[in-house]
Structures are given as C-alpha cells and as structure tokens.
Amino acid sequence: MESGLTPEDARAFDRVLGAGTPQNVGYFHFWFSGQKWEWSDEVARMHGYVSGMEPTTELLLAHKHPDDRAQVASALAKSIETGEPFCSSHRIIDTEGGVHHVIVVADRMVDGKNEVIGTSGYYIDVTTTIAEHRRETLDDTLPELYAARAVIEQAKGALMLVYGLNAEQAFRVLSWRSQETNTKLRALATQLVTDLRSMVHSTTGMRTEFDHLLLTVHTRIPSDGPAT
Template sequence: MPGRAAEIIAAGRPQAVGSFSFWFDEQRWEWSDEVARMHGYQPDAVEPTTELLLAHKHPDDRAQVAETIARSLDTGEPFSSRHRFLDTTGVVHHVIVVADRILDDTGTLVGTAGYYIDVTDTLAEQRRETLTDTLPEVVEARAVIEQVKGILMYVYRIDSDRAFDVLRWRSQETNMKLRDLAGHLLAELHTLPSGTAASRSQFDHLLLTAHLHHDGQATTGHM
C-alpha cells in the first residue's frame, strides 16, 4: 500500500487500513497483507474467496454483505459497506469498506477495488498519537473540516473521532493537505444526489478520487 497509510501500519498499527480488489468475471478477490491480518491470517496463508469472506462476517451482517456482493456483480456497483466481521480468534472488527470501480484500458468495467478501514473502538486510541500532529492544520480550517466530519459521520454512521481518522487517512494517502481535501469534498458535495441508494457509492467515489481533481495534481492514490 503506497503512502502514509503504509507507514502507519508499519509503525505498529496493522489493523488500520488495508486494500482489496474484486474482479467480476472470475469472481476473484485479492487482499493486502493488512486485510489478511485483520482477519487473523498471515500474508499468503489463505486465498480470499467470497465464501471465506462471508464466513467471517458477523451473523447479523452476513446477509447484508452477501447482498452487496451480489449487487456488485449484477450492476457493477462498487463493493462499499459498513459491517462487522470476526477474525480467526473470534474478535469482532467494525469496518468501513470504501471502494470504486476498476476499468480496463478500453474503459470497460471489470471489477471494484478500495480499502478496508478498521474502526473498531480501540482504533481511535491506537492512532491518536499519529493524528495529533495535524492539530495546527485542524485549527486553521476548523469550520470546513468539522462540516466534512459531520458528512462522514452521517454517510458512514461513525463517531467524530473515526470520521477524522478517515479524513486524515485520505489526506495522508493522497498527499493533500487536510484543509484542501475537506474543502474539495465540501465544494463537490452538491454534485451528489440525496436520498438515493446510489449516494453512498457516489460519495465513496468522491472520497477516493478527490485528489485527481484537485488543481489538476496527479498524486499517489490507490486507483
């Protein structure tokens, strides 16, 4: 995984963020070492499959996730979700899955890819030290950042600390200043529909591609 997210993980926070890809034709999953570890596996110890992923889902969330995967296959909608899963030791993880589409060289939709973001209760405390170095920047742009945090809280049904975690993660991953990222997201919010099933997926797309449209800069993103 490129960027600052990898540094956070390497610094002893292996359950923070991990990447994945899902290829529609083959129904083939790929996951990063971080996602494997989230589930309790050593890297390359198992091959991720739909059956394995569903087996790990919390019983109360399994049907929802299965429906989301089926919808991705049927409609090409990115695999975006907020759910719980159990790792191999039985520990429950709360995750947000933020994803976008994979297009081939001809522009044909071939899959979906994105990130697992672990927002389990312990995560905020584990990452607090890493996040505090952004305090001066937060103070300077508090109003805009607080508005965007509120949007993230609403869209992903998370608390304020975790909303800031997500915003800061995208800032680090894309090399955009926190205030610039927040300002861009807020400025583009009017382009999204409200009250539709598609709005969550479209917000995921906006969150994952904001750096591609910010002042024409090309930065190091996942997709």
C-alpha cells in the same frame, strides 16, 4: 492574530496526527467474472491471517458478523449484477474471535476498453482504539488549528452520515486519505465539501457516489489550494 500554523506547530501536528490515524487500512480487488478476490496483507491480518492467504467469497462471508452477513452478501450480489462498486459498513470476526468494525470504500474497476470488470478499494478498520483519544490532545496542543476546523468538521459530518461513523473515526478516515494521497488535510476537506454540492443525492446511489468522491478528491484540489 495569524491563523496559520508555525513550523514547530506543524511538526507537532504531524506527530499527533500520525499517532491518531488508522493503521489497519488495506486494499482489495474483486473481479466479477469468476468472483476472484485479491487482498493486501493488511486486509488478511484484519481477518487473522498471515500474508499469502488466498481469499474467496465464501471465506470473506464466513468472517462477517452473523448480524451483518446477509447485508454484505446482498451488497456483493448487487455489485455483481449491476456492476456497481462493492461498498459496505459492517463487522468482521477474525480467526481469534475479535470483532472489527470496518468500512469498505470502493470504486469501479475497468479494463482497457473502459468496461467494468470488477470493483477495487480499501478496507478501513475503524474499531475504537486508544488512538482515537489523541484527537483531544490535538485540540489542546494546537489551538491554531481551529482556523481550519470548520471545513474539517463539515467533511467529518459527511463521513459520519454516509458511513455511520463517530466523530473520531471520521477524523481518522480523513487523516488516512490525507496521508495516503500526500495532501494537506484542510485542502482535502475543503475539496470534499465542495464536491458534495455536485452529488446527485439519489437514495440508492449516494454511498457509491460518495465513495468515488472520497477516493478521487485529491485529484480535484487546485494547485493553490489551502494548506493546513
């Protein structure tokens, strides 16, 4: 039996996958000098603001869940002190009192001389929604996808470990990177699992190193890499 998807199944997969990917993803830039922030309209909306709202460190910290605020403040201070990217898994409270579970995936931001001047990346809202249940529909509708599931499950497991996500949230993050970079999901997962073998595995730097791998994994996929 052929393991690849038929064109009809591939189109069905895209429809289901599109319904289950996270829509609340937005970028940010943070310059260490002067602690200047820039965020996309999507990140502003996560916090309950319309476009045009100028973020500050104080504003961002004020929206952190009280139980997570100290941890985020510490991560920011460390980022400024060491030049490491700002990355975190925490909760934010929007202007209406709604709680959002987010992960911040970031990398270094450098100037023309390749000197670190800040950090930039993405806020990903992984709050549980009805969209997460679409994964069950995907499994029922496209059994042919099982041929690619082993490596996808490995990549999901890495995301779950590093970011503290559940299986559905991890799949949504993988799907987001697949669509954001116009890369086949299976190829992305395969390369990410391959990259994991090269990690230094330092206790303090694992999250930062993994963020970099996740944000750049599509650039290392061979041109003849596997297709989902």
